[in-house]
Amino acid sequence: MGKKVTVVGAGFYGSTTAQRLAEYDVFDTVVITDIVEGKPAGLALDLNQSRAIEGFETKVVGVTTGPNGEGYESIEGSDVVVITAGLPRKPGMSRMDLLETNAKIVRQVAENVAKYAPNAVVIVVSNPLDEMTALAQLATQFPKNRVLGQAGMLDTARFSNFVAEALNVPVASVRTLTLGSHGDTMVPVPSKSTVNGKPLREAMPAEQIEELVVKTRNGGAEVVALLKTGSAYYAPSAAAARMAKAVAEDSGEVMPVCAWVDGEYGISGVYLGVEAEIGAEGVKRVVETDLDADERASLLEAAEAVRAKQGDISSM
Numbered sequence: 001m002g003k004k005v006t007v008v009g010a011g012f013y014g015s016t017t018a019q020r021l022a023e024y025d026v027f028d029t030v031v032i033t034d035i036v037e038g039k040p041a042g043l044a045l046d047l048n049q050s051r052a053i054e055g056f057e058t059k060v061v062g063v064t065t066g067p068n069g070e071g072y073e074s075i076e077g078s079d080v081v082v083i084t085a086g087l088p089r090k091p092g093m094s095r096m097d098l099l100e101t102n103a104k105i106v107r108q109v110a111e112n113v114a115k116y117a118p119n120a121v122v123i124v125v126s127n128p129l130d131e132m133t134a135l136a137q138l139a140t141q142f143p144k145n146r147v148l149g150q151a152g153m154l155d156t157a158r159f160s161n162f163v164a165e166a167l168n169v170p171v172a173s174v175r176t177l178t179l180g181s182h183g184d185t186m187v188p189v190p191s192k193s194t195v196n197g198k199p200l201r202e203a204m205p206a207e208q209i210e211e212l213v214v215k216t217r218n219g220g221a222e223v224v225a226l227l228k229t230g231s232a233y234y235a236p237s238a239a240a241a242r243m244a245k246a247v248a249e250d251s252g253e254v255m256p257v258c259a260w261v262d263g264e265y266g267i268s269g270v271y272l273g274v275e276a277e278i279g280a281e282g283v284k285r286v287v288e289t290d291l292d293a294d295e296r297a298s299l300l301e302a303a304e305a306v307r308a309k310q311g312d313i314s315s316m
């Protein structure tokens with residue numbers, strides 16, 4: 001059976017995700033939805049007209065959804081649903097400033113996903129990421145392994161890019177890792193970061209690593225400040241699309257994602273940025289990696305910070 005993926009929200013993040021997913025040419029169908037009349041259909045027409053040039057057979061379907069779930073029947077049979085619906089940040093805003101507005105949107109979307117695509121793996125990207133992932137699980141009542149969030153892939157990619165630029169080496173020679181939350185308590189992991197297979201700590205001084213860590217933590221805000229009218233989408237959509245592809249192909253790839261943690265690192269009962277094996281059932285397994293004492297302490301701190309926030313979402 002051919003694979004089907006749905007992208008909810010046809011803004012910058014959603015439309016670029018749909019484009020990447022279509023161009024992979026591994027899905028039969030990419031459905032893109034939004035509440036804005038005509039926009040998803042227009043994007044679908046445009047994307048389908050690029051098929052002859054880019055050489056992919058995936059068909060893109062654009063659907064406008066209504067306040068009472070109208071249009072959601074189009075997502076039936078989706079193997080994966082990527083939720084991008086919700087407001088992005090404006091300059092000066094933190095991701096947490098989006099909490100209440102986006103909680104209403106994500107809850108409504110997630111309830112419809114549960115109704116119309118009850119077997120899908122849900123990948124959440126709406127911000128604040130860790131809280132919206134927890135909310136989507138609550139609203140769908142899906143098993144926790146079938147609901148995950150995208151943040152770590154992006155934060156890691158940003159960190160790798162900054163390291164490659166600073167050392168003037170190919171980005172492919174750099175491996176980095178970030179765990180924790182998609183926010184102030186992001187935990188970069190220099191002890192697991194390498195350049196040409198050698199520890200990052202041997203490639204640059206500690207102060208420079210710290211500078212790049214700060215730059216990574218502020219990576220999203222830096223883009224928001226320059227764009228002025230929205231937030232980043234090229235790197236974010238690359239991250240979400242790769243996760244959706246790993247699910248569709250049941251690849252078992254290990255990726256940094258926001259996943260339900262149940263005992264790993266001595267942490268339980270919280271959605272947190274960790275490495276996990278991704279496949280057809282979503283998170284196959286959380287992969288616990290060796291951390292040094294500082295990194296482990298920061299991860300525990302991040303877990304407590306997001307636990308406190310995630311506790312509030314049940315009433316939203």
Ligand SMILES: NC(=O)c1ccc[n+]([C@@H]2O[C@H](COP(=O)([O-])OP(=O)(O)OC[C@H]3O[C@@H](n4cnc5c(N)ncnc54)[C@H](O)[C@@H]3O)[C@@H](O)[C@H]2O)c1
Nearest residue numbers: 009010011012013014034035085086087088125126127236
């Ligand atoms: N996790 C990450 O790493 C990451 C990175 C970048 C952006 N984001 C987040 O992704 C979200 C989307 O960003 P964007 O740049 O695409 O914003 P955008 O404003 O371009 O698009 C958001 C879209 O969602 C739609 N929408 C609103 N309510 C909806 C609903 N109920 N059903 C379907 N669609 C609905 C809007 O009409 C709009 O088209 C934001 O919350 C942003 O903060 C997350």
